[in-house]
Amino acid sequence: MNINSISQDTQVILLLCANFGLPVSASISPLSTREFASVSKWLGKTSLSPKVFFEKQYVDACCNEIHLDPKRFHSLLNRGGILALSLEKWSTIGIWIISKTDNAYPRKWIDHLDSQAPPLLYGIGNAEILSKRGVAVVGSRDVNESGTIATRKIARLCTENNIQIISGGARGVDSESMLTALEKGGYVTGILADSLLKAAVQTKYRSGLRENRLVLVSTFDPKETFSVGKAMARNKLVYCLSDWAFVISSSYNKGGTWAGATENLKYGWVPMFVRKDNDVPEGNYQLINKGANSFSSDYLSNSTTFMSLLHKYLMIPDNAIEVCDLSMTYELSENQKIPEEITTILEEPSEQHKMGQEEKISSEKTPDINNIDLFSLVWPHIETQLAAPRTDAELSKIFTVRLIQMKDWLKIAVEKGFAIKLSKPVRYIKRSNTITQFLIDPDKKE
DSSP states (O other): OOOOOOOOHHHHHHHHHHHHHTTTTTTTOOHHHHHHHHHHHHHHTTTOOOGGGGGHHOOOOHHHHTTHHHHHHHHHTHHHHEEEHHHHHHTTTTTTTTTSSTTOHHHHHHHHHGGOOOOOEEEEEEEEGGGGGEEEOOOSSOOOHHHHHHHHHHHHHHHHOOOOEEOOOOTHHHHHHHHHHHTTTOOOEESSSSSHHHHOOOOOHHHHHTTEEEEESSOOOOTOOOOHHHHHHHHHHHHHHHSSSEOOOOOOOOOOHHHHHHHHHHHTTOEEEOOOOTTHOOOOOOOOTOOOEEGGGGGGGGGHEEEHHHHHHSSGGGGOOOOOOOTSSSOOOOOOOOOHHHHHSSSSOOHHHHHHHHHHHSSSSOOOOOOHHHHHHHHHHHHHHTTOBHHHHHHHHHHHHOOHHHHHHHHHHHHTTEEEEETTTEEEETTTTTOOTTTTTTOOOO
């Protein structure tokens, strides 16, 4: 999915719900999932889409009805410049963003969670995998040897039968299931609670990303660090994206595995199987007592036995189990591939590598990331700096973006008639009668 395909609706949701550019001590906070659910309900009732909030009257009407502070709403929407810079950075390292308004957003989350489905999803890798059938494999970080063996068997059996593995990327069961599937040539979705940027550059995921067999996603900002609350919020998403869930090991009445499994039992999102062998922890037995289906190692002896277990609890046609046939997926503008240089963007490169990268960037064609939607967000902020003539280099430093990027934005400004290019030396200045309300009418000219 290309960054240029981010719709105005998704831009508005990012401005309202994402925390980029806001310090911990900020006086305003992004809308919570519950608050955005109220906004979505108002939009649905009025048959409007989020992009209408670029116009003040709709903000005021919505806030008055659902009792939100309109000043907070406007403050969040006024972060367009920071959003544009964030989008450029995320695009450079291969991260895409989708919202509940996009076709690529997992429909299962909306079906299971309705208004509590997360409004935003950040990801890297093949987003088409999100629409495929899969098995969730979950369990404790400190899993014993028999649990590890069972995890690997499930991952291999799923891969043999073209079923993707869905897990949370944590140490232990999560990682074992994901890495085994990738090693065997299978498809994997990792739903992370933190640090999408760091996960994206880990060597263990590199081949899966390059071969379009892996997608890593998070509902949190790509730089967010771990917290127990985020991990708990992530657990339900693992279950709700899957078609079956296998619990390898669980503590009793504590921990994320127990919390996620009991929540799935409460709401009945997907059929859940809990391992029942001689050395499983107490939590496994307690989950079975609460109504979970049990399975033993015998069910993992071969594909026929394993698939019969799945079919027993989810009546689907045989050919529907072929979940990684990518001929029937949501249409995206293009597949994302992790760049070779991704690690050098997040880590301090050597001086020799810096020189090589500068030569490479100067010789490459400028990437097309100047979609008018992105330009319209950053232009009002650039315009304020053009009350007096400035060079592209000066503006590049002010906004801390690459010179190539600033040149592209200024080129659009001149073409649209919003700025004048001066010569001897080359500088730019805004037109005195420039209208900057692109967010309402991006194609409007003088």
